[in-house]
Amino acid sequence: QSALTQPASVSGSPGQSITISCTGTSSDIGAYNYVSWYQQHPGKAPKLMIYNVSNRASRVSNRFSGSTSGNTASLTISGLQAEDEADYYCSSYTSSSTWVFGGGTKLTVL
Amino acid sequence: QVLLQESGPGLVKPSQTLSLTCTVSGGSITSGGSYWSWIRQYPGKGLEWIGYVYYSGSTHYNPSLKSRITISVDTSENQFSLKLSSVTGADTAVYYCARLRSDYGDSFDIWGQGTMVTVSS
Numbered sequence: 001q002s003a004l005t006q007p008a009s010v011s012g013s014p015g016q017s018i019t020i021s022c023t024g025t026s027s028d029i030g031a032y033n034y035v036s037w038y039q040q041h042p043g044k045a046p047k048l049m050i051y052n053v054s055n056r057a058s059r060v061s062n063r064f065s066g067s068t069s070g071n072t073a074s075l076t077i078s079g080l081q082a083e084d085e086a087d088y089y090c091s092s093y094t095s096s097s098t099w100v101f102g103g104g105t106k107l108t109v110l
Numbered sequence: 111q112v113l114l115q116e117s118g119p120g121l122v123k124p125s126q127t128l129s130l131t132c133t134v135s136g137g138s139i140t141s142g143g144s145y146w147s148w149i150r151q152y153p154g155k156g157l158e159w160i161g162y163v164y165y166s167g168s169t170h171y172n173p174s175l176k177s178r179i180t181i182s183v184d185t186s187e188n189q190f191s192l193k194l195s196s197v198t199g200a201d202t203a204v205y206y207c208a209r210l211r212s213d214y215g216d217s218f219d220i221w222g223q224g225t226m227v228t229v230s231s
Binding site: 003033034035036038044045046047048051052053055057087089091093096097098099100101103104 | 170
């Protein structure tokens with residue numbers, strides 16, 4: 001199962017909105033609503049942000065939102081804050097009954 | 111709240127077996143709907159799902175690693191373990207234990223802090 005495709009990096013200024021894409025196939029993102037997003041700060045473990053495509057995990061700010069269209073999932077962060085600077089990973093359940101991750105996107109807050 | 115903590119050697123020789131344990135605290139490993147998983151992160155950042163064990167002992171592995179891995183559970187100790195045999199330098203990574211929740215859209219909602227394992231002679 002190939003990794004999901006994410007842009008290597010995105011950036012935005014404080015207060016702006018950014019969107020991170022995650023492209024898969026009809027065997028993963030396009031087949032199930034089991035898409036999740038994780039935030040990882042340097043030296044820390046990933047933290048669940050979004051599950052089931054668009055549900056925010058416990059205590060996650062409503063500035064974070066998720067969606068899908070076809071084989072592509074998206075994570076949108078509105079009202080960018082300095083603390084949002086981190087790596088973000090998407091993940092999906094697959095038709096092989098496995099889980100696959102994206103390669104990660106580094107978000108820089110300018 | 112539930113916390114996970116990995117433990118095990120940080121250095122393993124090529125061809126040997128990597129062994130890690132994850133201790134669950136703040137909750138029971140027999141909690142229904144929780145699948146206790148191992149995930150690794152390569153130095154270049156990529157994440158790979160390794161497999162999971164349910165408290166009953168049933169397992170599910172990544173086919174790419176299936177021939178080399180064993181994941182087991184010890185409910186009396188509230189722990190689960192990973193064994194990866196015949197390791198090479200390609201197995202060098204940070205290894206995380208994580209909880210997979212079926213009622214959270216099959217997502218990994220709790221992660222351990224991770225432990226770096228280097229394969230080198």
